[in-house]
Amino acid sequence: MVVPSPNHPIHNQKERIKSIGVPVIDLSNKRSIVSDSIVKACEEYGFFKVINHGISKDIISNMENEAHDFFAKPSREKLKAGPATPLGYGIKNIGFNGDFGEVEYLLLHTNPHSISQRSKSISNDPIKFSNVVNDYIEAVRDLTCEMLELIAEGLWVPDKSIFSKLIRDVDSDSIIRINHYPSSLQHMSNNNNRIGFGAHTDPQILNLLRSNDVDGFQISVEDGVWVPVPSDPAAFYVNVGDALQALTNGRFSSVKHRVLTNSNKSTRMSMIYFGTPPLHACISPIPELVTPQKPSQYRPFTWAEYKKATYALRLSDQRLNLFSVQ
Numbered sequence: 001m002v003v004p005s006p007n008h009p010i011h012n013q014k015e016r017i018k019s020i021g022v023p024v025i026d027l028s029n030k031r032s033i034v035s036d037s038i039v040k041a042c043e044e045y046g047f048f049k050v051i052n053h054g055i056s057k058d059i060i061s062n063m064e065n066e067a068h069d070f071f072a073k074p075s076r077e078k079l080k081a082g083p084a085t086p087l088g089y090g091i092k093n094i095g096f097n098g099d100f101g102e103v104e105y106l107l108l109h110t111n112p113h114s115i116s117q118r119s120k121s122i123s124n125d126p127i128k129f130s131n132v133v134n135d136y137i138e139a140v141r142d143l144t145c146e147m148l149e150l151i152a153e154g155l156w157v158p159d160k161s162i163f164s165k166l167i168r169d170v171d172s173d174s175i176i177r178i179n180h181y182p183s184s185l186q187h188m189s190n191n192n193n194r195i196g197f198g199a200h201t202d203p204q205i206l207n208l209l210r211s212n213d214v215d216g217f218q219i220s221v222e223d224g225v226w227v228p229v230p231s232d233p234a235a236f237y238v239n240v241g242d243a244l245q246a247l248t249n250g251r252f253s254s255v256k257h258r259v260l261t262n263s264n265k266s267t268r269m270s271m272i273y274f275g276t277p278p279l280h281a282c283i284s285p286i287p288e289l290v291t292p293q294k295p296s297q298y299r300p301f302t303w304a305e306y307k308k309a310t311y312a313l314r315l316s317d318q319r320l321n322l323f324s325v326q
């Protein structure tokens, strides 16, 4: 990880992240260094890049090929996998409350039974599709859980699985989203940069994003200041979600992000694994991070309650505020 020296002349986060880039975590480094670096990145940015992650190129390219095949289908075929309310194929409409983006997407629950049911309307070879997606899900789930265990170690929490067990649970509500930003969706406009996916934080625990080599992803490290994150198909980008912000009593921040598309450029495609607790799981700040100096910032809530709040609000709304005790 690139760490600025304490005497670095750059004072604010925006200038720091612009000059040194987003934190890079090399998973082949010594475990204690990795866990400290991840905790620092989650505290400062709620965001980092992971290299030497150990997920095979085949698992990633098989998944990417299935996604390409799906998005290359004629519209009427793709629409058979929709509408994405809440799961399936969606186009332009994001969520239930009037948010739009220059994007088409597939949203899948990670439960193998659900994948197998959905695959029939997505692929001409549903068994192959299910196998490829399940292999990808298993790999990204393991990587996400590994990082959550490193986080617990870096926070000196005795139960190393305190966060990861929520995602490993058989009833986990985790999802996979595949976003495709084709230039055909973009209208002619004087301003070439258009919103592909509007500004938002993710509601879940920890999320893993992998994209092709087309840029467009940005994070906001200060209100209203957007920092472009260069794409890197060999790496994963990881972001803290609202639920992990609550579990860490606000020590980690759920980073705001968005995607801009540019009609002059090639098509961006991204795949995001959203590590999510079961519906019945109770989210509340873990006792190790609640002190007299820093009392609980959030009231306990179930994932089902939080999901309901998410569905009821716009993409850019700060839903976690509803559960704040301040």
Ligand code: AKG
Pocket (backbone or CB within 6 Å): 177, 179, 197, 202, 209, 211, 217, 257, 258, 259, 270, 272
């Ligand atoms: C999301 O799907 O929540 C995103 O933020 C989109 C990121 C991307 O497509 O690169």
